[in-house]
Amino acid sequence: MKEFEKNIRKVVPYVPGEQPKIRNIIKLNTNENPYPPSNLVKKAIENFDSDTLKYYPDPTMEKIVAKLADYHKVSKDMVFVGVGSDDVLAMAFMTFFNSQKPLLFPDITYSFYDVWAELFKIYYKRIPLDEEFKIKKEDYYIENGGIIFPNPNAPTGVFESLDTIRNILDNNKDVVVIIDEAYVDFAKESALSLIDEYDNLLVVRTFSKSRSLAGLRLGYAIGNPLLIKYLNDVKYSFNSYTLNALSMEMAAASIDDEEYFKETIKKVINTRENAKKTLSELGFEFADSQSNFIFAKHKSFSASIIFEKLKKNNIFVRYFNKERIDNYLRISIGTDEEMDKFFECLKKIINELD
Amino acid sequence: MKEFEKNIRKVVPYVPGEQPKIRNIIKLNTNENPYPPSNLVKKAIENFDSDTLKYYPDPTMEKIVAKLADYHKVSKDMVFVGVGSDDVLAMAFMTFFNSQKPLLFPDITYSFYDVWAELFKIYYKRIPLDEEFKIKKEDYYIENGGIIFPNPNAPTGVFESLDTIRNILDNNKDVVVIIDEAYVDFAKESALSLIDEYDNLLVVRTFSKSRSLAGLRLGYAIGNPLLIKYLNDVKYSFNSYTLNALSMEMAAASIDDEEYFKETIKKVINTRENAKKTLSELGFEFADSQSNFIFAKHKSFSASIIFEKLKKNNIFVRYFNKERIDNYLRISIGTDEEMDKFFECLKKIINELD
CATH class of the missing domain: 3.90.1150.10 (Aspartate Aminotransferase, domain 1)
Incomplete structure (x- = not known):
């Protein structure tokens, strides 16, 4: 060496x-x-003036942040946007999980979680799912430095009810809890309905699955303004301009075609x-x-x-x-x-x- | 709180x-x-099939990596690509600067360096430039955990000769030295000519300035395959797909119009x-x-x-x-x-x- x-x-x-x-x-x-x-995405590309690429994109990503806020009926300061939900999650791990106590996630889950934990040297503990790949909520009552799981879970596809999520949140008010909803548009309901109630809840979404835009790289998080502010501080300490100008137009067009x-x-x-x-x-x-x-x-x-x-x-x-x-x-x-x-x-x- | x-x-x-x-x-x-x-960028947008956005982009970014390797006459495993040179530099800070000894950079320099150091909790020391904003190379002979400076420097615009860079490299073979060449296309010569000679040298470039593509978000690093491998390991531990499919086409088109x-x-x-x-x-x-x-x-x-x-x-x-x-x-x-x-x-x- x-x-x-x-x-x-x-x-x-x-x-x-x-x-x-x-x-x-x-x-x-x-x-x-x-x-x-959507065809509107194609049109957004056609209408894009490539000459404007000489300028840096809007670092606040105002256009897409405002669209998402409007779509989800939350305020703009509750929306964080990144280069795919992986970028959003990486930033969230870096921002929120800095405890000496273990970060908790299921043993069978998105296989990037332990990679991020290793990258940022976060102590973590895998909590076994039951035989039917369901979360045993009582297992998340232990002392911890944060909680994350996808809902529906990947790679199992299993959906946890909002009752389970609410129960986990009620028992974990002193740490940030992230629900990774990459696949939620194919499921029954979203934890977004709990956002106003729990100021430690962050819900992460992506354009890669339900919006057919994996190639675009756009993900976002919704949470209370305090969480989003901390997340933006870290993001702006990493890279001021993550999303390119054309991607913002394409993403906005996708939202327009409900x-x-x-x-x-x-x-x-x-x-x-x-x-x-x-x-x-x-x-x-x-x-x-x-x-x-x-x-x-x-x-x-x-x-x-x-x-x-x-x-x-x-x-x-x-x-x-x-x-x-x-x-x-x-x-x-x-x-x-x-x-x-x-x-x-x-x-x-x-x-x-x- | x-x-x-x-x-x-x-x-x-x-x-x-x-x-x-x-x-x-x-x-x-x-x-x-x-x-x-370049007009070829406009054409790349026109020719892009938006339907392919449903797929994830090529995580290896093969097309643009190969173009850059060919352009700079280096092998493909010597090229690392990111979302603007800020993304490349953030990844490089995270990858290479994990010493207990201080990272060194000039007191007047790109104001993101100390932000990244703070973000990743890297111990650093600012080395004063002389009265004419030039580097005093002897100041970089002290024990350190890495060195970075832009050439030409920002925000001064001052260019350091390859002799100075070579001297600093000769006195710092045990740490990674990064030359941040965001503006080098407007200057006399690049440190890329030293790449084969120094396996601890990383040269970082961007499409934002000389290629009129600040809005695209594309930067890259060139270094020996060992450095690039470590950098890719960190990148793939952060976000598998950072560059979107259309950006790769636009960037490749720009290179084609020399x-x-x-x-x-x-x-x-x-x-x-x-x-x-x-x-x-x-x-x-x-x-x-x-x-x-x-x-x-x-x-x-x-x-x-x-x-x-x-x-x-x-x-x-x-x-x-x-x-x-x-x-x-x-x-x-x-x-x-x-x-x-x-x-x-x-x-x-x-x-x-x-």
Whole structure:
């Protein structure tokens, strides 16, 4: 090791799902939306004056902050915007979780949480989910330096009721509690309705899933103005201008097309419910998903084998070689056509294994 | 203070230059390029298929990494890309400066350095520049945990020779040395020529100044593959997908138009050299600038008064109310037409004060 390496922060990074460059694949591995973004996004690009790129973008991101505030019926000082919800969450970890007591999150959850904790040297504790991948709320009554979990959870798709969230908040008023709602538009209800009641609650959202804009990189957080102020202080101490000028226009255009947004979500949910039936018929078991993916294991056959066989047929799903979930596949919901092809291939694989 | 505020990281953020929303102003305050980006950037936007935004962008940013590697004649594993050079520098601070010994940088320099040091709790020491705002290289022979300075320096515009940089590198082989070359395209030569020789040297660049793409948010670092690997580990532990798909296309297009790039730089340099003459005639003093701005003080009149009077005339320059430089104005170079209007107004102000 060279001498200058001694002062280097050494971390094991998060590994995102594959983004294969070959064509003619069916991509059900990174929970993207199978439908394109709103036509208004296309128009926003067409109408954009590229000459204005010579200027720095508005550091306050006023246009998109105001749109989001209006959309969610909160004040502008309750909205924080970042480069995808990963950026928002990274900033939130850095801002809020600086306790000597452990940060708590489920043992089966978004696999970036422990990566951020390691990066920022945050002490953390994984709290096991029950056998049905549900949160046991009493486990979160212990002393802690903060709490975070996704709802619906990833990669399980399991949704926790607002009663559970309220109970956890009631028992944790002295720490910041983050509900990571990347997939909530595919579920029943959002914790945003609790924002006014709990000043230590931060709800994080993204344009990557329900808005078909994973390629745009836009995420946001909503919380009381005090939390948002601290978050902005850290953000402005990191990078003044994170969101580019054109991205703000595209994001604003997406919000303007509520009809298309709702229609797309409806289609994904319909396909998901049909997929649940077919998966059951094929011998898969899964907790009920309220997201745009299904986390399933087969009664008889190994997930890793099915994963590899699907991949050979140019169908990509996600497989995590991790404790408790190493026999599961996470299958993102595609279009009906994509799902038909997926199930056709899956049936063939199951028959061959049988 | 609420209980949950106790675990919050409290910082004083960097304050970027104003981005006034009113029109008909002359904006010489944030070192933007007065010329629009290349026409190829406009075409890249026109040719972009917005439907592809439903997918995550390529996390390896292969297209733009390969372009930059080719452009600078280095291998791809020597290039790191981020959301503006501020993002690159923030990641570099987090990655490389984790020593108990002080990070060294000039007392007059980019005012984000101490903000990042505070954010990441890095111990640092400001090393005074000499009376002519030049680096005294011997001051950097002391024990330290890393070194960073811009070249040309901001906000002074002063350029240090490669001999000075080489000397500092020769005396600091056990720490990472970062040369922040945001403005180097307006100067004589780059430290990139030293990259193969010093494996602890990182050179940071941006598309915001010479490429007229401040609104795009793209910066990059070049260094030996070991440094870039560590930097990527931290980046992938923070946010997998920082650069959006369209930004990559725009950036690649900018690199493809070398002729326009060179022509734009030539125009800015010509205007800068003319501006130096006029400033001298008006009684201003300044160290020789090799960037796209001039850092000047008037022999008789206070910078803050001139700053306010210019602002009242809708002309924005930058004023720093800081020790040693509180009588200076930083004037970004605009078009010839903008500079004519600026000088017309400045003459009037000086005459009134006289």
